[in-house]
Amino acid sequence: MTDSVIIRTDQLKKIYQMGEVEVPALNGVSITIQEGEFVAIMGPSGSGKSTLMNILGCLDSPTDGQYYLDDQDVSKLNRAQLAHIRNEKLGFIFQSYNLLPRMSAVENVTLPMMYNKAAAGNQVEMTEKAEELLGIVGLGDRIHHQPKELSGGQQQRVAIARALINDPVLVLADEPTGNLDSKSANEIMDILHNLHQSGRTIVMVTHEHDIAEQTQRIIAVRDGLVELDNKNGRM
Amino acid sequence: MKIIDVIKVASRSLTSNKLRSMLTMLGIIIGVAAVIIMIAVSSGTETAIANQINSLGANLVFVMSSFSQGGAGGGMATSSGGLVYSDADAIANSVPHVAGVAVEQTTTQTIKYGNIVLEDVSILGTTPDFTKVREIEVEEGRFLNDQELERSTRTAILGATIAKELFGDTYPIGQKISVGTLKLTVVGVFEEKGLVSGVDYDARVYVPITLVFDKLMNSQFSRIAGDRVRMIYVTVDDKENIDDVILQINLLLSKLHDVPLESPDFQISTQQDIIQTQSATTESFRILLAWVAGVSLIVGGIGIMNIMLVSVTERTREIGIRQAVGATPQDIQSQFLTEALILSLVGGLTGIIFGISGSWVFSRFGDMPTVVDPISIVLAFGSAAAVGILFGYLPANKAAKLDPIVALRHE
Ligand SMILES: Nc1ncnc2c1ncn2[C@@H]1O[C@H](COP(=O)(O)OP(=O)(O)OP(=O)(O)O)[C@@H](O)[C@H]1O
């Protein structure tokens, strides 16, 4: 493990404006995550986990505070710049897989490459890389299947391959096993462990203790604040 | 995102819902086809009218009587004015480049044969040159000759329709018909010529103009008017000399009639003038048609906008997914704009095909002359593209403005 910092946030705040009412979702979150860490974020429903993940994933901007991703301040970037960051540096895995329904597995996996300046256009290379990644997640024989022809666990594996296609510096997963039975959940966790082993930085939200405890570090969030940051992998 | 990928993605999402895409294009197809067909029909009609007018004599100059505006030198005699029979001779004898001259004076009479009575038939008094000048052929018998003109012989040549109505299957030549109070011998029947700029050449009876002067103008005024003629036709030997001939006739007749050049008691026009007057009427009709077609294009564009807006809402989640993996607002906008553009361009091309084949069907089976104007194709296709961009912009912009998180949570 190196000392290179991938994520550093400083007093991140997010306040949602619901008409007249202000709903604070994050009240000043400061965390630092090193390259190669596998981090689980836990906390009760409504504590702000997804809000934090969306900001870390550059899908949203904080109301206040700083966010440095891979040494770049991304808290003040515009929408197009954030899109480029998402494309080049981040891989996002959602609870509900979020695959495009009418596209095959391999097409879903290549999707981020189409929006990548360096990769776009080279169809052969894109397809080769996608097939390789699908092989790694154990779907080498299902590359032309559409999402509706795949189980939940298989769909999530396609989503993982998609998250990796542009070789991101950070993989974010918001309850990746939330919709899955325990067998599929374990398969997904195995894949994430393998990724971690090969040096990926992974931040994952989960509700389940036994899954969180498989990681090295658990960050507990409550009411938009970091309640506990346990680097031993035990709460 | 590469342009080629944008086009692929757009066409893929369009083909995944073929029926809807087709119905959306229908508006543009109809609009474009309508523009092309309407322009083809109106320019075809115009060409046909011009051809018809030209078919009644080449290089023709029309000299018509008109009432003088009361020129300075004009007394009663000239201001009631107009052309007289001798003007024709004067033109024939002293204006160079004149190849033929015919005169015409009309009156309306009741004609009878046996127990068939035709009322209000146009009787056209003219001279033997008429057939040559107006390029109209006698089908049976012959036309007037100089002798008959000189002696105002009671002879008549019938238009094709009149001949059919009076005689049916009977051979008309040599028969006697009554025109007003006169009995005339039929010596010829014209070929069919049809309706040209509102005049039915087949529903007329042609007689020596001298007969009209002597016997058929029955009012007191007309008798005083004497050998007044309505129109003198002048054929010019060559197209190039038309302007010169017009000038010469102007000079000659103003002098003969003793009227100032700037307010003559006659009017000279050419076939070109007549074609232009005709065009002016079809022109306004054409503008109206163009508006109707243009409006249908706009309606087609609104159809595209409508469907694209629905599509953006339906595919909000897809938009969110694309944004999450790195699509910029610009990428999303291009995708939807391209979809709208493909719809309108494919619709436009289909419309052009339908427009051209529709024009062909109209001329082939609808008995309507059509001329497909290449400009109209460019115009129609260009407006279809413009409609696509214009009406695709709002939905594309709506899609691009979607917030990724909101879009991902949609459904
Ligand atoms: N778009 C929004 N508008 C208004 N309030 C919001 C919005 N998104 C989240 N919130 C509020 O912010 C707080 C944190 O929400 P968040 O989704 O981050 O919770 P969470 O920890 O992910 O919960 P869960 O475990 O149920 O997924 C909640 O109180 C929620 O109601």
Ligand SMILES: [Mg+2]
């Ligand atoms: Mg959540």
